[in-house]
Amino acid sequence: MDKTAAPLPEPAQASAIAAPARWWRTWWRSLSPTRQDRFAALAPLAAVLMFMAAIVAAFWYLRAEEAEREQEALKRDVEYAQQRVRLRLLERQEQLMRIARDLSNQELERPEFVGRAEALISQYPELQAITWIDDKRRIRASHAAPTLASSDLRVAGEVLTPGDTADTFGLARDLQQPVYSQPEASEGDSTPLLQLQVPLNHQGKFSGVVLGEYSIDSLLRYGTPTEVLARYAVTLLDGKSQVLAGTPLAPRNPATQLLPWSPRANEYEVPVSPVGNGLVLRAQAYRTSLGVVGSGLFWLVGTLSAMTAWMLIATWRHTRRRMQAQQALVAETNFRRAMENSILTGMRALDLEGRITYVNAAFCQMTGWSEAELVGLKAPFPYWPDSDYEALYAKLRDEINGNTMAGGFQVRVRRKSGTQFDARLYVSPLIDAHGQQTGWMTSMTDITEPNRIREQLSASYERFTIVLESLDASVSVAPLGSQELLFANKLYRQWFGSQTVGHLQLVAQAGVVPSTASNSTGMDDEDGLMGLPTDPLTSARTENAEIYLPELGKWLEVRSRYLNWVDGRLAQMVIATDITPRRLAEEQAARQTERAQSVSRLITMGEMASSVAHELNQPLTAISNYCSGMVSRIQSGQITEEALLSALQKTAHQAQRAGQIIQRIRAFVKKSEPNRTLADVHSMVNEAVELADIELRRHNVRLTHYVAARLPPVMADTILIEQVLVNLMKNGAEAIQHANRPAPNRSVELRVVPKHIDDHEVVEFSVQDTGKGLAPEVLERLFEAFFSTKQEGMGMGLNLCRSIVESHHGRMQAENLYNGSEVTGCRFSFWLPLAKPVDATTNSVANAQPPRTIA
Structure with missing residues (x-):
């Protein structure tokens, strides 16, 4: 069974390809034009950056590959050179081991040893000296090359001094094997040497060593292949990485090693056998790259890419600024167009020949003609009324000639529908951007409604003035602290003239002038209440006072209040009524x-x-x-x-x-005459009871009274209060007689008790009878003058009683008494305030004022 997926049918493939395309088109159309332009400008920049990144990556890859090839070649060459040096060392070691074997077998004597050493040294330049040392560390024989320093020469008969060579001698004796070592160079000697000590073994007994000394520099020069020396900087290092032979390359700038195009140091090192880690062969590749010159293509491509990116960025920024300027211009144009279309003032532009070149929407809405119907027309214009042609022609000539009025002028305008309205035109020169006048700009405002309102205000002012002039009261308004009279009606002028003297006299006698204003001398125009809040003054209720003016022989009721005048000053209005x-x-x-x-x-x-x-x-x-x-x-x-x-x-x-x-x-x-004095309540009640008891006994009515003990005195006229009590008790007896109550239920009760009413200490008098009470409609009109429930009554008794009580600053009331739903009587009560200490002036004034009836 074939498990491979079957290919999609062609319609499915087409839909799978078209879906991303549709999504891309939908996304692109959903963007605003500004964002589309931004993406369109960013695409070339992104392409250039990607191209530059590809070039950098290619150069980096090529350089990395080249460095890897160079490293492989260096490794091969260094290993080849190391093998050559190793073979050369092994060959010399083999030759020294033959000499050591011959010496151990006593086949060589000193002359033969020296001869063979001389032959080897002359044949192999790296050998500097061959020395025969016995087991006592005494030099038996030695031969050295002429190039060896005198300090390194060994003389027969000498004994090795303690040091590197002596240490290696002991190691060779112990190991019974050839041992390599690097003795420390003496001061002033810069030629490093490599020593090889081959032990001598005569019949299984250690009998000394053969010491061979190599010149490391000659070993490097003659042991390393010439092609390697020509291609690399080859050096021999000791175990401490100190250069023994050869010239290493100078160190390179580490700051440039991180750059992809910067040359890196290509080197390789390997230890030289059989010496081991004590001698290392290192090769450093010479700089094969062409550097900046060789990377010219890279720099050229990079520079071109950078310039292209910079130009794209500059073009994008320029395009962005241009788009912003264009958007600002469009927004400004739209704003000005919207402002012109939204204002209620009609705008019309004329050229120097008087032809209409521009009208706004408000002008078209006012006149009813469209912009296409008006632009390009010359006088007479269709919105001119037929009856005003001559006047409007004259106004147009003045407008074109520059003879315009700063305050504008009023004309009549005809709408397309035939109706007319009032308008005010303001004309100004139309100056272009170069300072040249290209025409005239006219603004038109519909003033029909303001004219109507002005006429209504004029008529209202006239009516208001007529009303004020016709008042039978004097009305005057003056600012505080000033002698200026702001307003005075006809009656004021008849009484006091056109001066402020009468106003100030009314204010002074009425006692409604503030202390700050009364101290004004009249010479200073400052407001006496300046700095004080005016709202509480202007919202305060009117102050009333009654005064008598001997000059006029009239009693006047003066009402005063503060108001803010039209100019913002605080003024005082005084109304005086006769x-x-x-x-x-x-x-x-x-x-x-x-x-x-x-x-x-x-x-x-x-x-x-x-x-x-x-x-x-x-x-x-x-x-x-x-x-x-x-x-x-x-x-x-x-x-x-x-x-x-x-x-x-x-x-x-x-x-x-x-x-x-x-x-x-x-x-x-x-x-x-009324005479209010300190009256004793007990005496006053006893007198009234004795007077009323006679009448109550005649009606067969029982009278009871109760007076609370230790009542304080009241300020009252005893005769008038006795009159009130007698009248109330007599009315109660008549109500009982009219109700035909049986003898047990025929009683009138008088109670006098102290009471606390409205935060005042008072004495309450109440007269309670057992009659049929009062009907609701009677209770509403009980104290009215000339209202009575008796056929023979005049309706003045209770009205006088209430007037007497209220003249004593008291109150009287009446109420029915109930037993369930049945009326069992009526109770009249009134109260008088307790006496307060008063001075003689107050007492005389109180005695001089008659009681007044208050409905």
């Missing part, structure tokens, strides 16, 4: 009230006359009986002095009782 007729009517009403009170008391006493006569009949009858009895008993001589004295005392008591009744009635009905 209230002389009202004051005369009030005085007459006060006199009538006094008369009504007296009449009420007389009527009350008239109604109580029979009861008073009955009350007086008892003491008078008692007096007559006492007198008749005393006369008869005196005539018969049957009376004693004690009985006579007792009868006379009883007679005097009854006469005193009758006199008190007459005196109380006279005081009650006597006409007198």
